Each structure stands twice: as C-alpha cells, then as structure tokens.
Ligand SMILES: Nc1ncnc2c1ncn2[C@@H]1O[C@H](COP(=O)(O)OP(=O)(O)O)[C@@H](O)[C@H]1O
C-alpha cells in the first residue's frame with residue numbers, strides 16, 4: 231500500500247553500536263592456510279603432539295572437500311589464502327591473573343558492557359572473554375572449582391584436562407562432518423570448555439563473549455560443554471565485531487554432550503556486524519552447533535536470538551540417543567537491509583520416547599531473506615517419539631522474503647510429528663493502531679516484533695532477556711520510517 | 712475544541728469526503744449517522760491521521776492548532792482518541808504492556824517522567840472498575856481471540872486509561888448484544904465531563920438511547936446533509952435513510 235512503500239523508502243542506516251576497533255599490538259600468523267599455518271597455531275598454543283595430529287588430519291581432510299554452495303543464498307567463493315587464521319594481542323597474558331590483562335582489552339570489554347574486573351562483574355554470571363584468537367580472562371573460576379565445575383578456555387583445557395578433551399572433542403561434530411567443521415578443527419584458536427560433574431547443578435550462568443577485532447582475520451572458536459549424569463548448566467554466548475567493508479568469516483563449532491538425566495541450556499545472542507544498509511561488509515557466520523543427548527532422560531535446549539551477521543548459516547541440532555531424551559530449539563532470526571539468514575535445526579530421534587520441540591520466529595525487513603530449514607528424522611527404533619514444530623515468519627515491507635524448508639523423515643509408525651507454519655506481515659493497521667494510542671512507529675515495530683517473539687524470548691535467562699528485547703528493536707531501526 | 716471546515720478527502724483518486732463542516736465544543740456529544748459507505752469511517756480516519764487518505768481541501772483546527780499537520784501519534788498525545796470500528800489484534804503484546812507504553816509515550820511528549828509501576832497498576836484497577844472491564848482480558852494478548860464485544864469494551868477501557876479530550880467512537884455499537892451495549896455506554900457516560908467531547912458514529916439510533924447526544928448529523932455521500940437534535944435520530948429510526956437520499960437527489 232502507498233503508506234508502506236513510503237515508509238520503506240525512508241530506510242535509514244541503523245546504528246551498529248559495537249562497530250569500534252581496539253588499537254592494540256597483535257601477534258598474527260602470516261596470511262593464508264597451509265600445514266605450516268596449522269603447525270604455527272598449534273605451536274603458539276604449545277599444544278601436545280596428539281592435538282597437532284588431530285588438527286593435521288582435519289586439515290588434510292578439508293583439502294579434499296568442496297566449499298558448499300547449496301544454500302538458499304549465494305556468497306562469493308572465499309579465498310582462504312587471503313585470510314589470517316591467527317591473531318592474538320601481543321601482551322603475554324597469564325590467564326589466572328586479571329591484573330596482567332592489557333587495560334586496553336579490559337576497556338574494550340567494558341565498552342561492550344562486559345566487565346571483567348572484580349567489582350563490576352555481573353552477579354550470578356561467570357564470563358569467559360575471547361578476543362580474536364585467544365581467551366583473555368575467565369571470571370569466577372575459583373568459585374566454580376569448589377563445586378567441581380570446570381569453566382576455562384579450551385586451549386587451557388587441552389593442557390589441564392587432556393583426558394576429557396581427548397574423549398569428547400570431535401565426538402559430536404567430527405572433523406569429517408562438513409567443510410567448515412573440518413576447517414575449524416584444523417585452525418580453531420580458542421573458545422570455552424565446560425564440564426559439570428555428576429549431580430552438580432552449576433551455581434551460576436556461564437557465558438562466553440566473543441569479540442572479533444583484527445582485520446582480515448577469521449574467527450574459529452570451538453566450544454565444548456559436557457554435562458555428566460544428573461547435572462545442569464545454563465550457558466550463554468554473545469558476540470560483536472567492528473564495522474568493516476570486507477566480509478569476515480566466522481566458522482565456529484559447538485559441541486554439547488548431555489549424559490543421563492542431565493540438562494544443558496544453551497543460549498545465543500548473536501550480534502556480529504551485519505554490514506551496512508547497501509549490504510557491504512559484515513560477518514559470514516557459518517557455524518556448526520550440535521548436541522548429543524547421550525543418556526536416558528537427558529535434555530538439550532537451544533535458544534538463539536540472531537540479529538547480526540551479513541549471512542547467518544547454522545542449524546543447532548540435537549541427536550536424541552537416550553530413551554526419553556528431549557531436544558528443544560527456540561529461535562528468533564531478524565534480518566534487515568541485505569542480511570541473509572538460513573537457519574533452523576535438526577532433531578534426530580534415536581532413543582525411544584524421545585521428544586523434540588521447535589519454535590522458530592523469522593523476521594525480515596528491507597531486502598533481507600530469512601529461511602527456516604529444519605530436519606526431523608525418526609529412526610526405526612525410536613518408538614513413540616514426538617516432534618512439534620512451529621515456524622512463524624513476519625515480513626516488514628514488501629521487498630523482504632521468508633522461506634520455509636521442512637524435511638521430515640519418519641521410519642517408525644508409533645511416532646508423531648507435527649509441523650505448523652505461518653507467515654504474516656506487520657500490518658499497516660497494527661502500526662496505525664499503535665500510532666493512534668500515541669506510540670511512534672519505531673516503538674510500535676519494537677512492540678509488535680517483541681510480541682511475535684515472546685515465546686522464544688521467554689526462554690532466555692532473565693539477565694539477558696531485556697537486552698535481547700532492546701536488541702531486536704535496534705536491529706529493525708530504520709526498517710520503517 | 713474542534714473546527715472542521717470544508718474538509719475534502721480522497722483515496723486512490725476516489726472522492727470520499729466532499730466538504731464536511733463541523734464544530735465541536737468541550738462538553739458536547741455529536742452523533743454522526745448515515746448509511747453504509749457514506750464516509751463515516753473515512754472521516755474518523757482522516758481526523759486520526761491515517762495517511763492513506765489524501766486531504767484535498769479544507770482545514771481542521773484542534774484547540775487552535777492545525778490538526779492535519781500533526782503526526783498520528785502526536786494527535787493521540789494531544790488527546791485525540793479513536794475507538795476503532797475494527798480493533799486490530801497484536802499477538803504476544805498484553806493490553807497492560809501496550810497501555811503502559813502508550814501512557815508513558817504520552818507522558819514523555821508532555822515532558823513528564825514515566826509512571827511508577829505501582830501507580831500504573833493502581834490506575835489500571837480504578838479504570839477497569841469504572842468501565843467494568845474484565846481483569847483477565849488485560850493480561851491476554853491485545854484483542855487476540857477477543858469476542859466482538861470484548862474488543863469494543865477494550866477500546867472503551869483504553870479510552871478511560873488515556874483520558875482523551877476528543878473521543879471518536881466509530882460504530883462502537885455494531886455487533887454488540889444489549890448487555891455489552893449497556894456496558895460500553897455506561898463506560899462512556901461515566902467519562903463524559905465538561906472538558907471533553909465525543910463524536911459518536913453509529914448506523915443505528917439504538918446506541919443514542921444510552922449515550923444521549925446534543926447534536927445529530929446525517930452524513931451522506933461525504934457531506935453532512937442534515938443536522939438536528941436527538942429527535943432527528945428517532946425520525947431516522949422510523950423512516951430509514953431513503954427519504955434523506957431522495958431529498959439530496961432532488962436538491963441536486
Ligand atoms: N481503503 C479504501 N480504498 C478504497 N475505497 C475505500 C477505502 N476505504 C473506504 N473506501 C470507500 O469509501 C467509501 C466510504 O467508506 P467508509 O468511510 O468506510 O464508510 P462508512 O464508514 O460510512 O460505512 C466507501 O465507498 C468505501 O468503499
């Protein structure tokens with residue numbers, strides 16, 4: 231309608247609040263990828279031989295693979311010889327002492343709203359801060375240790391807990407899984423490691439904050455969370471990057487292992503730089519996230535709020551091996567301007583009476599495209615398993631697109647799979663109704679979008695839910711006039 | 712308070728309002744009646760600021776200000792309230808949350824601090840009682856799954872919360888059973904005072920038994936073709952609109 235075209239024509243540049251860069255001396259690998267670079271990264275981290283071997287196997291496998299281009303979007307063939315695979319602040323940091331962290335880095339995280347200094351820490355949340363290729367600091371480590379909880383940089387875990395790393399690294403996402411998983415296994419630099427011992431309920435939220443800073447680098451973090459029998463953990467990741475005209479690759483791998491009767495709640499608030507309003511720059515967010523419900527009655531719950539990145543491409547998934555295990559996926563993906571999201575989940579039912587639930591909310595404004603792609607697979611022996619998928623899309627303006635690709639594979643007659651989908655448009659009527667009550671258009675969109683996503687936002691830990699709500703409104707700023 | 716002079720408006724090149732003149736003073740209730748398609752909702756939309764309608768001529772002054780130059784949200788903040796003929800649904804947004812936003816946006820515009828949560832809830836309770844609004848409705852998503860009557864009552868409740876100076880009720884009576892009609896009318900009557908004014912748009916005179924108007928106007932083909940007092944409404948009830956239509960055709 232005339233009004234709507236008008237509004238959309240007035241699209242203005244949204245402010246990306248986190249677009250600043252930190253000026254700090256860096257220790258970087260030479261550009262490009264080779265066996266030498268893999269060895270370089272491994273040497274930087276003083277890794278044991280077995281770790282290097284694993285990386286090299288992954289690298290050699292990667293060389294045999296083709297870059298995937300089957301998605302519902304296109305991206306230029308990446309030149310891997312033009313990317314820097316390792317960049318770390320030069321100052322040598324002793325990980326157990328915050329006093330030795332470069333003040334410039336502390337300031338950076340401060341500016342991002344993440345305080346690492348003792349006095350101002352978020353209460354009830356332990357944070358691991360990752361800057362480009364290295365973990366800078368992990369808070370509340372001692373308090374967690376008392377309960378037997380391990381929360382540290384994965385590079386540290388390789389040294390301190392080799393038996394756990396050897397056992398679990400690559401156990402859910404092997405390096406043979408896909409192109410970017412192989413790449414990550416070869417060059418991953420840092421990320422978080424979490425282990426919750428038997429019967430322990432982790433006393434606080436755990437959180438990792440990822441910051442890309444250096445130019446022309448890729449970020450390849452790796453996160454591994456293991457919940458032993460009857461334990462519980464809630465974990466949240468956040469991320470931002472400076473505004474740059476070049477696209478930057480972020481290819482992470484996240485593996486979750488939930489043993490009998492344990493529960494892992496994994497939440498993401500993804501706010502990588504989305505590119506400018508013409509679609510220039512921004513992060514390619516190509517991520518493999520998968521959880522395995524190993525034991526009976528185990529549960530893995532993914533919640534994601536995806537507002538950033540030029541392209542978001544990921545399917546956080548659950549392999550429901552344990553009988554009565556539960557997998558959940560709650561997702562909000564917002565795309566504005568020329569952003570693209572192709573996201574969803576895979577729920578693989580193997581155990582009997584396993585259950586999964588999917589709630590996906592896609593919001594698309596400007597010229598953006600938002601796809602939900604989901605697989606529900608029920609194996610022959612997964613008797614009485616159930617899935618319910620609800621997939622809603624909301625369009626703002628008439629140049630954006632929403633697409634749904636549900637794949638369903640059922641090999642068991644006693645199982646039940648339901649799929650519901652809807653597409654709606656933020657109506658001019660809804661906006662006018664709000665206007666007529668004194669609520670301006672930007673506020674109105676925020677209100678309507680937050681209402682649309684409520685079911686998912688309700689899943690986020692309290693400390694972050696409010697932030698996420700604001701983020702949604704900001705991401706859509708300028709989507710209407 | 713409101714002075715409409717020779718107001719003309721069109722949509723998609725089609726003339727809908729063809730020169731409306733209307734004066735509304737504080738404390739008054741004006742009824743606007745007319746057959747379907749006469750332009751009643753168009754008039755309310757133009758007054759509320761819907762930009763799909765192009766004003767081609769005339770002026771509207773509201774407390775001395777040019778209403779047509781104001782954004783829809785500013786009109787609302789200045790005290791113009793439209794009770795919609797078809798209230799929209801906003802899934803996931805509770806009436807409480809919606810109204811808190813609305814009330815605070817208005818306060819911000821007036822240079823006031825946001826209302827304390829406890830004060831706001833107190834005000835909600837008072838107004839709910841005043842218009843006999845069901846408490847359970849306010850925590851549900853705005854208008855979602857509400858019956859026709861509940862939606863209209865919710866409009867009156869919002870009016871009570873926002874304390875407008877000029878209220879336009881667009882066929883608030885349509886689709887209501889007699890009990891709901893009485894509830895809605897009672898609400899409006901309780902909110903009437905010497906400082907505010909109402910434009911009551913209705914197709915039937917039934918509503919006017921409850922909300923007694925000071926003036927009755929008949930709108931036909933985008934013009935006010937007849938004005939009178941509440942007796943005019945009674946006459947229309949008996950004779951229908953055909954005689955008016957004939958009078959207009961004959962005069963042309
Ligand atoms: N959005 C629109 N597009 C085209 N014509 C419209 C639109 N809205 C109203 N009209 C036309 O304007 C005339 C008046 O409509 P309306 O104001 O709704 O009348 P009433 O409320 O008196 O029944 C009708 O002929 C209707 O078809």
Ligand SMILES: [Mg+2]
Nearest residue numbers: 751752796882
């Ligand atoms: Mg009407």
